[in-house]
Amino acid sequence: MERKIVTVTALTRYLKYKIDRDEQLQDILLRAEISNFKHHSRGHFYFTLKDESAQISAVMFMRDAEKILFQPKDGMKVLVEGSVSVYEPYGNYQLYVRKMTEDGVGELYLQYEKRKRDLEEAGWFDPARKRPIPMFPKAIGVVTSPTGAAVRDIIRVISRRYPLTKIIVYPALVQGEQAKDSIASQIHAANQDGLVDTLIVGRGGGSIEDLWAFNELVVAEAIRNSSIPVISAVGHEIDFTIADFVADVRAATPSQAAEIAVVDRVTLFERTQSASSKLRLQIQHLLDRRTKQLMTLTSSRVLRDPRSMFTNAHMKTDQWTERLLTQHPKKRIDLDHEKCSSLEARLSRSMQQQLDRSKRLTLHVFDKLELVNPLGIMKRGFALATKEEHIVTHVSEVQVGDTLSVRVQDGQIETQVLAIHKEDSSWKTN
Amino acid sequence: MENKLTFEEAIAQLETIVKELESGQLSLQDAVQKYEEGMRLAKQCTTELERAEDVVVKLMSQGKLQDFDLPAEEE
Numbered sequence: 304m305e306r307k308i309v310t311v312t313a314l315t316r317y318l319k320y321k322i323d324r325d326e327q328l329q330d331i332l333l334r335a336e337i338s339n340f341k342h343h344s345r346g347h348f349y350f351t352l353k354d355e356s357a358q359i360s361a362v363m364f365m366r367d368a369e370k371i372l373f374q375p376k377d378g379m380k381v382l383v384e385g386s387v388s389v390y391e392p393y394g395n396y397q398l399y400v401r402k403m404t405e406d407g408v409g410e411l412y413l414q415y416e417k418r419k420r421d422l423e424e425a426g427w428f429d430p431a432r433k434r435p436i437p438m439f440p441k442a443i444g445v446v447t448s449p450t451g452a453a454v455r456d457i458i459r460v461i462s463r464r465y466p467l468t469k470i471i472v473y474p475a476l477v478q479g480e481q482a483k484d485s486i487a488s489q490i491h492a493a494n495q496d497g498l499v500d501t502l503i504v505g506r507g508g509g510s511i512e513d514l515w516a517f518n519e520l521v522v523a524e525a526i527r528n529s530s531i532p533v534i535s536a537v538g539h540e541i542d543f544t545i546a547d548f549v550a551d552v553r554a555a556t557p558s559q560a561a562e563i564a565v566v567d568r569v570t571l572f573e574r575t576q577s578a579s580s581k582l583r584l585q586i587q588h589l590l591d592r593r594t595k596q597l598m599t600l601t602s603s604r605v606l607r608d609p610r611s612m613f614t615n616a617h618m619k620t621d622q623w624t625e626r627l628l629t630q631h632p633k634k635r636i637d638l639d640h641e642k643c644s645s646l647e648a649r650l651s652r653s654m655q656q657q658l659d660r661s662k663r664l665t666l667h668v669f670d671k672l673e674l675v676n677p678l679g680i681m682k683r684g685f686a687l688a689t690k691e692e693h694i695v696t697h698v699s700e701v702q703v704g705d706t707l708s709v710r711v712q713d714g715q716i717e718t719q720v721l722a723i724h725k726e727d728s729s730w731k732t733n
Numbered sequence: 734m735e736n737k738l739t740f741e742e743a744i745a746q747l748e749t750i751v752k753e754l755e756s757g758q759l760s761l762q763d764a765v766q767k768y769e770e771g772m773r774l775a776k777q778c779t780t781e782l783e784r785a786e787d788v789v790v791k792l793m794s795q796g797k798l799q800d801f802d803l804p805a806e807e808e
Binding site: 438439441449455458461462465466467468469470471472473474492493496568571572574575576578579581582583585586589593 | 739740741744747748750751754755757759761764765768771772775778779781782783784786787788789790791792793794796798801803
């Protein structure tokens with residue numbers, strides 16, 4: 304038996320042929336972890352996908368790689384879709400990835416997040432762009448399915464709250480491939496018709512796929528370009544769509560959209576009642592005020608007792624007469640008299656003061672005189688000698704045997720000079 | 734003449750009259766006249782609100798307004 308010798312190329316081609324023919328290997332959905340991730344300069348991704356016990360090389364070409372809504376990183380858990388084939392130059396098999404999403408996060412959710420971010424950055428959600436919803440709409444346009452629960456809820460709520468308006472239903476597909484264009488074109492139609500002044504755009508609850516039309520750019524654009532204010536009403540409270548962010552007001556549900564669109568007639572009824580009771584109160588006040596004014600006027604003293612006017616005049620006359628009397632000549636003379644006696648009193652008072660002062664002065668002088676009174680000196684023991692009525696002041700004035708009178712404080716002593724002693728000092732002073 | 738006013742216009746006018754009266758600037762004659770006008774508007778508003786009709790619903794189909802039949806409740 305002769306064995307056939309093959310080339311490496313032939314073998315590799317054979318393996319590739321075998322693998323490529325296997326349907327199982329052409330449509331693989333794989334859960335794995337990224338490692339050894341490389342973002343090639345031409346835009347392709349080269350990386351390894353692995354789990355606890357095995358790994359496989361993977362490549363994602365630029366045309367698929369650029370659709371990815373997240374940045375792949377080593378260690379990231381992903382879901383990939385692709386096929387296995389052999390790369391002949393290296394002789395290795397690898398996974399050719401067509402789609403890749405983060406494991407646990409839906410692809411639609413990522414698209415939604417990306418669009419939301421892009422439009423927000425472009426200013427589509429700017430609060431300054433939001434227009435007020437008219438309080439009293441003449442007609443409300445509803446872009447939704449004409450057979451769904453949403454339209455029924457909206458009609459019921461508006462009928463209950465404010466039947467003074469009208470509703471025009473713009474029927475649209477709200478699910479499936481054609482939904483986005485259907486919704487967008489009906490928003491456009493309502494704007495063209497110009498029959499409504501508020502638009503409600505929405506549908507009832509569903510899965511993210513069911514609600515997806517309201518995340519489409521064409522719907523967002525239609526809402527943004529609508530000249531009629533738009534209330535979005537998609538799904539339930541927890542559902543947020545791009546349409547909700549672009550709309551002028553987001554309602555959590557279709558019923559709530561109807562409540563936002565029209566004011567409750569009970570509120571309006573109360574407003575009317577409040578206004579009319581204010582009217583009554585004001586007119587009552589006004590009439591009360593005027594009545595009181597009238598009563599004040601009719602009860603005034605002038606009208607009730609005209610004589611009071613004259614009483615007043617009398618009183619004035621009396622006052623003036625009194626003032627005039629003070630100016631009478633006799634009054635003047637009396638006044639002068641009074642002045643005179645006052646002056647007299649002041650004069651005698653000042654005279655008395657003068658006398659007193661003189662008296663006090665005299666007494667003082669007497670005191671001083673007493674100090675020099677010879678009798679006073681004698682009281683202190685001095686004596687006064689006289690010869691024939693002349694006061695003896697020098698020894699030369701007397702001779703031995705002369706009779707001298709010596710005066711002391713209580714009498715006179717007659718004496719005879721027995722001797723004379725002259726002191727030298729006396730000579731000098733004389 | 735007042736019958737041609739919409740509800741919105743009527744209630745707006747009513748509230749304006751209330752403000753005018755509250756300002757106390759009106760003569761007695763004007764005040765009484767405003768009061769009567771205000772009460773007429775209030776009556777008009779109340780009458781309209783008390784009308785218990787269902788809202789008129791139309792369907793826009795191929796550019797034409799048609800009567801709209803409310804879809805039946807889902808069981």
